[in-house]
Amino acid sequence: MDQYETMMKLKKPFIQRYPIPLPIIYTGKNARRIVVDILEKHNVHSVFIMQVASLRKQGYLDDLYKQLERRNIHYHLFEESFHDPDTEIINRMVQEYGDAEAIVVIGGGSKMDAAKVLAGCISTGKKAEQLFGTMKVIRKVPLLIAIPTTAGTGSEATVAAVISDTKTHKKRQVLDSALVPNYAILDPELTENLSNELTVQTAMDALTHALEAYVSTYATAFTDKCALKAIKMIHEYLPLVMKNPHDLIERNYLLQASTLAGVALTRAFVGYVHAFAHEIGARYGISHGLCVGVILPYVMEDYREVATDKLAQLSLLLKLGDEEDSDALLAKKYIDYLNDFIEKVGMPKHLKELQEVDYKDIIEASFKECHGNYPVPYMYDKERALNLLKRIKGRDE
Ligand SMILES: [Fe+2]
Incomplete structure (x- = not known):
């Protein structure tokens, strides 16, 4: 080990x-x-x-x-x-x-x-x-x-x-x-006066807190309950708030979700999404919410085979499948849903600012922040981390 x-x-x-x-x-x-x-x-x-x-x-x-x-x-x-x-x-x-x-x-x-x-x-x-x-x-x-x-x-x-x-x-x-x-x-x-852009980016931060805490190896029944509630509320209410920015009931659900995500993260911690986002955000001057929102689905995809049962539970909670589906299928359904959600709320798919020449330093700094500190369900080696950065950057057109 x-x-x-x-x-x-x-x-x-x-x-x-x-x-x-x-x-x-x-x-x-x-x-x-x-x-x-x-x-x-x-x-x-x-x-x-x-x-x-x-x-x-x-x-x-x-x-x-x-x-x-x-x-x-x-x-x-x-x-x-x-x-x-x-x-x-x-x-x-x-x-x-x-x-x-x-x-x-x-x-x-x-x-x-x-x-x-x-x-x-x-x-x-x-x-x-x-x-x-x-x-x-x-x-x-x-x-x-x-x-x-x-x-x-x-x-x-x-x-x-x-x-x-x-x-x-x-x-x-x-x-x-x-x-x-x-x-x-x-x-x-x-x-109520926050722009849609800021509302989305901050909500993506809260969603990332909840998801990273949920798949954490330090998660407990209590943190899971808070994280699941937060994830469900963000998926349900963020698109509604974008349509009705002055609906205070819907805005209030987002506030509650971010607090619940905070309760979960302070007990079960975050993971690679935050480790990479901190380094990439500081290096290229990209906001925290934007960074985590773009990186989140790639890391969750990498967790799919190690946090299968938890992602399957989440899929059932969001009614993306039913009990007869295998855990692997349910987990895949959540990842697909997350990708669609992120696109629907207008987040970019890639961070084009990433420069290949920086990859080595980004990986080193992110590993330094994460390893020994964040209870991630899956440990990246340098090769897998490089693959992650390539997917985040996307292909140059
Ligand atoms: Fe964060």
Whole structure:
């Protein structure tokens, strides 16, 4: 057995038993109104709010400010825009945090990740760069309320935060169960103005989280339940949201799916799709959602013969076949369905940006991220990985 497979096997019982908290979830139109009640319940008198400026400008948060003022809760707004949070921004937030007693973050994955690291810095008194790695926080962090504005990363339910090191420009992870937000507020109104393109790309990220967690060798009955629910909801509601972008009930299902996918991934991890997407995305400047969405079906095809029974179950759940079909046929039916789905939602089939000259480095970096860390059902060797990259790139016309 490969040394990495042995390592993953040894870690499995520890990881599967490790207690990870779940956020308390409020969901539905105007769910954000509950925020002030939560702050009052926790006796918070001063709150640090990280938010997206456009939501304030569009008036979505007016009610929140009014309620905070009415109940004498002091608030400090931080709405500096950034795509990737880095240590410098977080250390600046620490300076502005003052005597706040809680953090409310209204934003996408990068904002939520920054808020989680800020919470870690506040509770430990350490700088952001001192929290890179696993279990560097441990102690209780300030009350953290996450309100996602995209249905994608699931960061509102995970132990992880990704930030860039300002000195090295490398992305680093901060992993700690203390960083799971206390509350996740899923308010579809805050996602209704997302373009179809962004809605699709973020949903593809959530679908990938759910599928990679589902086929993971660390999956449990609990993670499977969350992942299956998420997969089914994304397949059902993403095409509907694309047709009716302002239907808040359908948007809410996508939000719920991404949170459930986050719950699954933080316990059962991701796999090769993410390992390759991180490397390819950073190298060619391609968004995370687009990368994972294109790579996903190729990796799932490679998993077909090792995760056959699980893919067959998924096929039955989606009513793509019936009990009489063999597992192999059912698994194939799901892969075919996934390929059609990805085409239907307008994702490209290939990443033409890939350059053959980079293949060796991409494979090395992706293996380094994945092997010994992600419990994948199938281990690529260099030859198979090369074949994967060739299929992702497609033929030059
Ligand atoms: Fe992701």
